[in-house]
Amino acid sequence: MSSDQKHTISVLVENKFGVLARVAGMFSGRGFNIETLNVGPVHLEGLSRITATILGDDQALDQALKQLNKLVNVVEVEHFTEGAAVARELILLKVSADSKTRPEIMQICDIFRAKVIDVSAESVVLEITGNDSKIKAFLDLVDPFGVQKMARTGVVALERGANS
Structure with missing residues (x-):
């Protein structure tokens, strides 16, 4: 079993009621500790970016990213590897x-x-x-x-x- 690592995830979402709760709930429900969470509108009307720094297992992260992509109102999901952001x-x-x-x-x-x-x-x-x-x-x-x-x-x- 791999140890918990820090991951930075960026999620572009439609700015609608309940989206933040669903995204945060998806991480916590799969055993990830959310270390930091930042949300704000972007340059495109009606969209916001959620940036989360999470602690968790590498193997579980793959599944979590797939689940994020399936959430309603999620437009794009990015996992930033070391040095890529x-x-x-x-x-x-x-x-x-x-x-x-x-x-x-x-x-x-x-x-x-x-x-x-x-x-x-x-x-x-x-x-x-x-x-x-x-x-x-x-x-x-x-x-x-x-x-x-x-x-x-x-x-x-x-x-x-x-x-x-």
Whole structure:
């Protein structure tokens, strides 16, 4: 039996009531843990893209992708293999900061191209986008200052190159 791996799945769907619940239910019903889930409209009227990062067995994934393609309102399903897609996530986080620690936090933001989007006497709100490794490295550096709150979008991804 193969071990659980992280998979990024993109599902183009008709923007209709219940579609997200059916897609998410199909994954959870087959034993996949949904690590991130992102949904938003695309450039084509009436369509949305669901991007899910799931943890699960490779063998079970094949069956799940076939079942996804059979769901009503699903237009297209893509499973992104390593290196075949560009993936990003957006994070907003509120970090404790006073006049002594704020310059160091801002220096970390400069290095990672993060933005300071709000400043108060006791904290700063930061915005960062990037791939998984960039986000992890940034969070590791700002965590010692004290993360008060965080909101994450989940991964969004598109295939690289000339593929349609």
